Amino acid sequence: MADIKVVGVLGCGLMGSGIAQVAAQAGYRTIVREVSDALNEKGKAGIAKSLDKFVEKGKLPGADRDATLDRLSFTTKVADLKPCDIVIEAVTEDLDVKNVLWKELDALCGPDTIFASNTSSLTIAAMAAATKRADRFVGLHFFNPVPLMKLVEVVRTVTTSRATFERAFGFAKSLGKDPVAAKDNSGFIVNLLLVPYLLGAIRALEHGVGTVPDMDKGMVLGCGHPMGPFTLLDFVGLDTTYKIAEIMFNEYREPQYAPPPLLRRMVLSGMYGKKSGKGFYDYSSNPPAVADLGL
Numbered sequence: 001m002a003d004i005k006v007v008g009v010l011g012c013g014l015m016g017s018g019i020a021q022v023a024a025q026a027g028y029r030t031i032v033r034e035v036s037d038a039l040n041e042k043g044k045a046g047i048a049k050s051l052d053k054f055v056e057k058g059k060l061p062g063a064d065r066d067a068t069l070d071r072l073s074f075t076t077k078v079a080d081l082k083p084c085d086i087v088i089e090a091v092t093e094d095l096d097v098k099n100v101l102w103k104e105l106d107a108l109c110g111p112d113t114i115f116a117s118n119t120s121s122l123t124i125a126a127m128a129a130a131t132k133r134a135d136r137f138v139g140l141h142f143f144n145p146v147p148l149m150k151l152v153e154v155v156r157t158v159t160t161s162r163a164t165f166e167r168a169f170g171f172a173k174s175l176g177k178d179p180v181a182a183k184d185n186s187g188f189i190v191n192l193l194l195v196p197y198l199l200g201a202i203r204a205l206e207h208g209v210g211t212v213p214d215m216d217k218g219m220v221l222g223c224g225h226p227m228g229p230f231t232l233l234d235f236v237g238l239d240t241t242y243k244i245a246e247i248m249f250n251e252y253r254e255p256q257y258a259p260p261p262l263l264r265r266m267v268l269s270g271m272y273g274k275k276s277g278k279g280f281y282d283y284s285s286n287p288p289a290v291a292d293l294g295l
Contacts, residue, residue: 003085004028004085004086004114004167004171004174005028005029005085006028006029006030006031006083006084006085007020007023007024007028007029007030007031007084007085007086007087007088008030008031008032008033008081008084008086008087008088009023009030009031009032009033009087009088009090010033010078010081010087010088010089010090010091010101011033011034011089011090011091012032012033012034012039012040012042012043012044012074013039013043013090013091014046014144014145015090015118015142015144015146016032016034016043016090016091016118017032017043017044017046017047017050018050018142018144018145018146018147019088019090019118019142019146020032020043020047020072021047021050021051021068021146021147022146022147022175022176022177023088023175024047024068024069024071024072025051025060025064025068025147025175025176026174026175026176027071028071029071029073030071030072030073031073031074031075031080031081031083031084032072032073032074032075033074033075033076033077033078033080033081034074034076035076036076037076040074040075040076041074043074044072044074047069047072048069050145050147051065051068051069052065054147078101078104078105078108079108081105081108081109082108082109082110084109084113085112085113085114086113086114086115086116086168086171087105087109087113087114087115087116088116088117088118088140089101089102089115089116089117089118089119089127090118093119093120093121093122093240093243093244093247095122095126095127098117098119098122098127099126099127099130102115102127102130102131103130103131106130106131106132106133111133111136112136113133113136114136114137114138114164114167114168114171115127115128115131115133115136115137115138116137116138116139116140116168117137117138117139117140118139118140118141118142119139119141120141120187120188120191120244121186121187121191121243121244121247121248122186122247123157123184123185123186123251124137124138124139124155124157124160124184125157125158125159125184128157128159128160134157134159134160135159135160135161135164136160136161136164137157137159137160137164138154138155138156138157138160138164138165138168139153139154139155139156139157139182139184139188140152140153140154140155140168140171140172141153141155141182141188141190142177143190144236150176150177150178151177151178151179151180151190152172152175152177152178152179152180153179153180153182153188153189153190154168154169154172154179154180154181154182155182155183155184155188156181156182156183156184157184158184165181169181185251186247186248186251186252187244187248187251191244191248192248195241195244195245195248195257196256196257197229198229198232198233198236198241199241199245199256199257199258199259199260199263200256201215201219201228201229201230201233202233202260202262202263203260205230205262205295206260206261206262206295208295211290212230212280212281212290212291213290215228215229215230216228216229216230216231230279230280230281231280231281233273233279233280234273234274234279234280234281234283235273235274236273237272237273237274237275238263238266238267238271238272238273238279239267239272240272241259241263242259242263242264242267245257245258245259245263246259262293262295266279266293271291278291279291280293
């Protein structure tokens with residue numbers, strides 16, 4: 001198989017823009033596709049801001065920032081990803097949306113092109129089956145914020161060839177990441193362990209075990225976690241956690257993955273965490289105050 005030289009990224013939101021940034025920083029020509037020019041411009045501005053921070057902190061020479069931006073191009077056309085040696089998908093966690101894109105790309109891209117999904121909860125097999133290249137399909141699950149987090153879960157499904165897996169694993173290393181091999185089960189390694197912990201914290205709150213700040217403090221000081229479960233939930237997004245939990249519960253049918261009623265009520269109320277301004281904490285003040293959840 002040919003070396004990877006051109007990287008395609010589907011989606012330029014929080015994860016997609018981060019993946020595009022690290023690929024371009026690693027020297028790859030990177031083509032990013034979004035559904036609108038406005039979203040492309042927003043993603044491009046976010047990448048430029050991120051790179052500027054690295055320059056300000058002395059972690060990246062200005063010339064390297066400029067070279068990284070030069071290696072990036074943005075488009076609204078899926079067909080423009082045709083020359084890519086690997087295409088990484090980072091769109092919404094909706095299997096139908098993903099598979100429409102994969103089917104279109106499958107007919108466009110060359111036989112050596114690897115398809116990779118950044119999904120955090122769906123199985124890779126459910127996407128690979130929509131294509132005629134199930135042997136060249138892997139999961140590449142990055143973590144937020146992508147430019148800072150070293151971990152990538154490289155997911156091999158039952159149909160992924162050994163050569164494709166090794167090629168994808170090597171690609172992750174070339175981005176400066178520290179990859180781990182994961183099996184194609186919903187949640188892979190990290191979310192399989194993390195989601196029940198986060199949902200358990202919400203259930204403990206529902207049962208009056210402790211307050212939000214006390215449970216956060218307990219896990220930080222008692223277990224050495226960098227942040228407590230409720231701070232992490234607000235950071236990840238309660239809507240995102242809810243969707244992941246539902247997917248995992250449908251996969252395993254185990255109570256530990258079922259979204260608690262409080263999480264469901266908060267999401268229905270538009271309380272998504274930091275991105276909406278209110279979750280378990282209220283971000284309208286600095287420092288954030290504990291939100292009044294009527295408990």
